[in-house]
Amino acid sequence: MSENFFDEQTEQSEVKATLVAKYFPAYMGVIGNAQKRYGGDRIAYIDLFAGPGRYKDGATSTPVKIIEQAIANEDMRQRLVAIFNDKDEDNVRSLQTTLEALPGYDQLKRRPHIQHGEVGDEIVKRFEENKLIPTLFFVDPWGYKGMTLRLINSVLKDWGCDCFFFFNYSRVSAGLANDLVEKHMDALFGRERAESLRKRFEDKVLRPVEREAFIVEEMCQALKDMGGEFVLPFRFHNKKGTRITHHLFFVSKNFRGYAIMKEIMHAHATGKHDGTVNFEYNPADVRQPMIYGLLRPVDELGEMLMKDFAGDTHGITEIYEKHSVGTPYVLKDYREQLCKLEREGKIIVDKPCPPRPKNTMAPQHKITFPKR
Structure with a gap:
């Protein structure tokens, strides 16, 4: 990770955090109402790449926004089970300090569990072997290490679980042509899909926008194949708007969550050419049926x-x-x-x-x- 990554919050990071934070109370409300009919009393928020809580410029990151919302709402204060992880011990200490300093933090029924560690097979196995309470799962790695289909499915498998993950398109695109990270690409897309992408890019000279459309389409289809029936990708450009850098994917098994998230993404889209983020997938064509569908006027x-x-x-x-x-x-x-x-x-x-x-x-x- 770049040493100055947490010095200043980029517009991209701000929008990403806003999208997740806006979905969180709606998710809590829908799941909370459903639980009340069956006696459930806990809803989890898990972030495995949580960061330090605040950027050096003072801007708050997603974990802080989530806990601030929980503190402000009586039902959230009683139901929320928050788990934050980061591999950097300094980030963990900073996040702990930042959260404990929030007004009303001691009103939470359950204090967030904050830990440090690498995201790998051990965490995935733990999720796979246990039935999870309803969980909103956020995965925001710096690149792609630790980000796998198996990880997403280990959470999404259970009732009421939705997932966000930040997809570093720039690094993934480069990784598909790098034999040294082949196993990471196979874990991200599934071996068959990753190999199909490699062969497509070897055999054909594609424009960057075409390459992006194929990669995002395969990611969407891979998520659907493992049971994530409803998938929404949200595209981010670089600061100048000249290059696509990341995508925020939302995955759910429930239409209600999909509809709520689509409204949120729609409200934050800037159109085809204006600004930093873009909900429309104008590079796609009929070769990418799912992404092409998001093009229709x-x-x-x-x-x-x-x-x-x-x-x-x-x-x-x-x-x-x-x-x-x-x-x-x-x-x-x-x-x-x-x-x-x-x-x-x-x-x-x-x-x-x-x-x-x-x-x-x-x-x-x-x-x-x-x-x-």
């Missing part, structure tokens, strides 16, 4: 709905859950496009839009699409 949604639901009758909630996975569209887009189709006389809604406010469609309204 909203103007295409209406026609897609007419085709995909021809002859069917559904409510907007069902339409959204059945159709939105693998697309860039959020619930607001579906409402707007369905109301537009209704105004154009292309669909039938059991309670017509007027006198409803513009671009509204309630869950109880049934929408009928004509046969094609």
Whole structure:
């Protein structure tokens, strides 16, 4: 790791921390409500590459944001089980000091468990052999060492567990061409997928944007193959906006979590060319079906709905859950496009839009699409 990595928080790190921190209270709320029906009382947050808690410029990192939120919420204070790990003992001591200095820290029912150690087979085996309580899992390695599909699956296997991981695209792309780190690439993608990528890059001269699209597509598919049904990648550029450097992946087995995270990512996207982060995957084409799906302009949604639901009758909630996975569209887009189709006389809604406010469609309204 660069010696000055924690000197100043980059805009990239700030956005990453914000995305995770915004999802955390929503996750706690959804899981907490479900647990109340069955008697569960603990929800975990695990960060295996936690860092020192604060950058030298004073900015707070993700662990501090999480604990501050827990302190401010009575239900979180009672339920949260936080586990932070870092291989650097100085980082562990700094994080401990930073957390203990937070106002209200002593109100937490369970103090965070903070430890230091390398992330490897021992931790993975421990997760694999135990049934975990609902856990939001965050993996943010400097490069790729310790980041494996097996690690993600060891947590994601259990009910209520979601995962974020920061994918260092620049280093992974270089690693696929480096025989010295072959085992790390195999552990990250799975041996078969990693070998397929190596052969593709050997045989063809690809533009950087094409190379990125293939790598991200294979990562998404690898996560899906191991049971991570809902996957969202969020792309980061360098400061000048000239090169893609990282991706933040979100993985879940539950549509509710996927829908919440998509709204959060959508709100923080900057568009195709503006700024540091980008939710759209414009380099992709039909050779990368999942990433290509995130390219579709909203103007295409209406026609897609007419085709995909021809002859069917559904409510907007069902339409959204059945159709939105693998697309860039959020619930607001579906409402707007369905109301537009209704105004154009292309669909039938059991309670017509007027006198409803513009671009509204309630869950109880049934929408009928004509046969094609």
